Amino acid sequence: MRAHGVGLIAATALLCGAGAAAADGGEIWVTNEKDDTISVIDVDTLEVVRTIPTGERPRGITFSKDFSRVYICASDSDSVQVMDPETGEILHNLPSGEDPEQFVLHPDNRRLYIANEDDAITTVVDTETRQVIAQIDVGIEPEGMAVSPDGKIAITTSETTNMAHWIDTETEQLFANTLVDARPRHAEFIKDGTELWVSSEIGGTITVFNVADQTEIAKIGFEVQGVHRDRVQPVGFEFTADEARAFVALGPSNHVAVVNAETYEVEKYLLVGRRVWHMAFSPDRSLLFTTNGVSGDVTVIDVAALEPIKTIKVGRFPWGADARP
Amino acid sequence: MRSALLVALTLATVLSAAARAEVAVTIAYLEQQVERPPTLSNLEPVPEDLGLAGAALGVEDNATTGRFLGQSYALEVQVVPPGGDWRAAALRARAASDVLVVNAPQDALLALADMPEFADALLFNAVAQDDALRDADCRANVLHTIPSYAMRADALAQFLGKRRWDEWALVVGTQPSDEAFAAALRRSAAKFRLEIVDERVWAYDADIRRNATQEVPLYTQDLDDHDVLVVADELGDFGRYFLYNTWEPRLIAGSEGLVPRAWSPVVEQWGAAQLQNRFVAMAGRPMRSEDYAAWAAARTVGEAVTRTGKADAASLRAYILSDRFELAGQKGRAMSYRPWNGQLRQPIPLVHPRAVSALAPIEGYLHERSELDTLGLDAPESGCDRF
Structure with missing residues (x-):
């Protein structure tokens, strides 16, 4: 009887252990632009486990490097909110400039580079002192933000000016401005910061730059069968851990393209929800979560199989996404 | 690495300044x-x-x-x-x-x-x-x-056609712009196989603001059966008083109600x-x-x-x-x-004062080149030979 009890305890401990291991799958945090909330998705159960109120019109979202803080662009509250991800409590607001849309956290884990969409400005904020360090004049409707892995270059793309603006993070000054196709939306550095990719929503392309001299080395086009090219609109994109592939959200074509990052060829198109915007990988990069603005849901893609496996209902107009372990 | 990068940056700046x-x-x-x-x-x-x-x-x-x-x-x-x-x-x-x-x-x-x-x-x-x-x-x-008037009229016709509101009554004001828009509406109705079942001119010259509830029901009472009352009133003179005052409970579109606009x-x-x-x-x-x-x-x-x-x-x-x-x-x-x-x-938004109801071209109206060319004068229809 006693031995049996021990066995039961051991079994329970094992179950708890399994549960704890499963919880290691982490979470995906999704901003709902038209609900002023964040939906937190459990990566193991693929269900929404928390809904957290935010400021008005939350869009860009990113965790601090140690995941102790989450930064949220509350566009219509004209602030970047700093939240404790455990409690969901807003700790304070950062001075962000007007209408912050997207941002990127510098590798120094302190400087936040923020695109102020209505003001044609990029604001640099020190997240520790909560002071604005610099405001940089950029083109109209700044949106996409990226920073090189060594932290030396920050990028702002401007949607109406149709440029990638290159910021020297030492001087916080522009050192180059490169034209891309219409309505650039998102930018990412890859290959140790030697390549910069910029998506153009209306142009329907991704421009690949050689970072050393800011010259264009490739232009990636997309063609979804049965969808007019006007509706194939690349927005957010992310790379697999080995940087062999990019997943590119194609907006109202309701597809995600899988791009070979070496050959710049599109390998496959995956059907997701309506007007797919942005995406985030699970912490182990085995799953990809896309935000589908119009259908108000998130599509889960199995990265190895290149198959969508589930749709998860979230709030109205899901926009940004980030992951934490 | 840092200095190499800086040199590269400086060079690029100089180059782009020279090239521009x-x-x-x-x-x-x-x-x-x-x-x-x-x-x-x-x-x-x-x-x-x-x-x-x-x-x-x-x-x-x-x-x-x-x-x-x-x-x-x-x-x-x-x-x-x-x-x-x-x-x-x-x-x-x-x-x-x-x-x-x-x-x-x-x-x-x-x-x-x-x-x-x-x-x-x-x-x-x-x-x-x-x-x-x-x-x-x-x-x-x-x-x-x-x-053009034709693009706006086509946008409206696509939407009404998609909703299967195929039979229109048309009321046209007396201004030249009213007639121009009406002509485009007639052309669009034919293009998308809709029917203008009745048509008349609004030439009422008294102030209708105080007696719309008396006049408009009478004016619309004997219109032939229609799904939608389409109004050509480009200056915004009388159409606004038709809303909710028609004899039959009918939607209003055209220059009033649901309006195709550039912006x-x-x-x-x-x-x-x-x-x-x-x-x-x-x-x-x-x-x-x-x-x-x-x-x-x-x-x-x-x-x-x-x-x-x-x-x-x-x-x-x-x-x-x-x-x-x-x-x-x-x-x-x-x-x-x-x-x-x-x-x-x-694209042409179809709007009312509080929202965009739809954006034309409406899904389902196809074109060999661009769906946007389902709106207005397409190449074979246009008599323009100066380009």
Whole structure:
């Protein structure tokens, strides 16, 4: 009887252990632009486990490097909110400039580079002192933000000016401005910061730059069968851990393209929800979560199989996404 | 690594400074003011800077982009009061630039386009919706950023057809613009196989504001059975009093109710909210269709200058009419110009005062080239042979 009890305890401990291991799958945090909330998705159960109120019109979202803080662009509250991800409590607001849309956290884990969409400005904020360090004049409707892995270059793309603006993070000054196709939306550095990719929503392309001299080395086009090219609109994109592939959200074509990052060829198109915007990988990069603005849901893609496996209902107009372990 | 990068950066800066040619672009804005017939309601006075404010914003947008490329933009404004000297103002505008945004009715626009001094100029028509300007009366030196009556009527017909509201009663006002829009509506109904089952002219000349509840039910009582009452009342004179006062409970569309427009303050998707905000901040009022068309004209010039590095009318015209040209117009799709008549292809929002109900082209209306060409005069339909 006693031995049996021990066995039961051991079994329970094992179950708890399994549960704890499963919880290691982490979470995906999704901003709902038209609900002023964040939906937190459990990566193991693929269900929404928390809904957290935010400021008005939350869009860009990113965790601090140690995941102790989450930064949220509350566009219509004209602030970047700093939240404790455990409690969901807003700790304070950062001075962000007007209408912050997207941002990127510098590798120094302190400087936040923020695109102020209505003001044609990029604001640099020190997240520790909560002071604005610099405001940089950029083109109209700044949106996409990226920073090189060594932290030396920050990028702002401007949607109406149709440029990638290159910021020297030492001087916080522009050192180059490169034209891309219409309505650039998102930018990412890859290959140790030697390549910069910029998506153009209306142009329907991704421009690949050689970072050393800011010259264009490739232009990636997309063609979804049965969808007019006007509706194939690349927005957010992310790379697999080995940087062999990019997943590119194609907006109202309701597809995600899988791009070979070496050959710049599109390998496959995956059907997701309506007007797919942005995406985030699970912490182990085995799953990809896309935000589908119009259908108000998130599509889960199995990265190895290149198959969508589930749709998860979230709030109205899901926009940004980030992951934490 | 750091020093190598810095050297590379400095070199790139020097190179880009050397490569960029300084380009100074002046766009002339030329307006022929017109006497506007009185309307019963004074709820929405026509802004004095209608059109002009849009052109000014477009030039400001161009300048923001231009300063990264060594390009500067200026706007030269000539406004002629009713009965003023149009020709003299035109020549003053022409002295400032060979690229013009024109706010003038069809007759004045054609007189301008046919002046020998303008033979090599590039004119953007930002207000005249007349279909003839995209048809037999087209001019090689005139491009159109305002949608034609035909485009607006087709947008409405697609929507009503999709809803299967196939039978229309049409009420037409007595102004020339009412008849022009009505003609486009008749053509669209035939094009999309809808039927105008009844039609009459509204020529009531008393103040209807106090007795709409008595007059409109009687006026609409004996209309043949219809799904929708379509009103051609482009000045906004009487149509507003028809809403909720028809004999049968019928929806109203056309110039009132559900209205196809180039632009409206209720357009807020596709980055439109940012454009609306910039406009309100500058002009202190909401953006209207004529403002949008003038903005699109100025932005077309800016986009062509940015991509070609050239600023003369001939180079710009060639690029704008090529298949390389694309304009992001905050209506969800790339916009371009029809090479057969110079009309800017664009989606048409169907709006009421509180929201966008739909955006034409409506899903399901297909076209071999671009769905946007299901709206307005397509290549085989247009009698324009000047391009």
